[in-house]
Amino acid sequence: MLQLQHITKIFNAGKATEVAAVKDLTLRLDPQSFNVLVGANGSGKSTLLNLIAGSTHPDKGNILLHEREIQRLADYRRSKWIGRVFQNPLMGTAASLSVLDNFRMAALRRSTKWITLGTGGRFRKQVAEKIATLGMGLENKLTQPMGSLSGGQRQALTLLMTVMADVDLLLLDEPSAALDPRSARQVMEIANRLIAEDRLTALLVTHNINEALRYGTRLIQMEDGKIIKDYDAAAKRGLDHGAVVSWFDYF
Structure with missing residues (x-):
């Protein structure tokens, strides 16, 4: 369970350019829940993800994961519990290395649930079997450079490498935004x-209203650094595209 308690984050405090990106925000994500976060540009969504991941720290408030305070832990220390997939498919993989070597790096970086460390045939077989579950035929491209694959293929592999570790919380930072519609749908279905x-407990940030309605069991809207709407699964099912569009001046 993730809890954010009265979190505030201010950038350039005391200066003319001061921005209160997150304002006294309280949020709880239940275990094994899939939560979707929407909001206009500048609403505080990305800052909130950065606060959870540990790439920035709150000025006030507490962040608890499994009842342990983590708000002052560095991002690399939180990575044993928290995985993150970014908008840019290039950020999750090493382009010059093969698919197999990317998985080897991921396995060495984290303790894993389903993979044996090493360079031999057993490792290769385990990676191929897991990649085959994506249904993209990439298990036959283990020796190809990651950079030779499409953005959608790389993003799917990034997802797989992220969740193969014993993470509890998955942060999805607009993972389909840079992809063509077909690849975007494929990646979101895999996720x-x-x-x-x-x-997993998951938090998806998206600007795609169709994704916001299709995925997850909870829909949250941020505006001006605050949560202003919060729909549980039952209430979310009653929303349609037009209703969500009406929340925004532009989207």
Whole structure:
């Protein structure tokens, strides 16, 4: 369970350029819940993800994961519990290394649930079997440089490498925004399946209203650094595209 208690984050405090990106925000994400966060540019969504991931720290308030305070832990120390997939598919993989070597790096970086460390045939077989579950034929491209794959293929592999570790919380930072519609849908379906299979708690930030309505069991809207709408699964099912569009001056 993740809890944010009265979190405030101010940039350039005391200067003419001061911005209160997050304002006295309280939020709880239940275990094994898939939460979707929407909001206009500048609403505080990215700052909130950065606060959870540890790439920035709150000025006030507490962040608890499994009832342990983590708000002052560095991001690399939180990575044993928290995985993050970014908008840019290039950020999750090393382009010059092969698919297999990317998985080897991920395995060495984290303790894993399903993979044996090493360079031999057993490691290769385990990676190929896991990649085959994506249904993209990438298990036959283990020796290809990651940079030779499409953005959608790289993002799918990034998802797989992220959840193969014993993480509890998955942060999805607009993971489909840089992809063509077909690849975007494919990546989101893979994410949805992996979240369910691994029983993860997930927080998806998206500007795509169709994604916001299709995925997750909770829909949250941020505006001006605050949460202004919070729909549980039952209330979310009653929303349609037009209703969500009406929340924004532009989207």
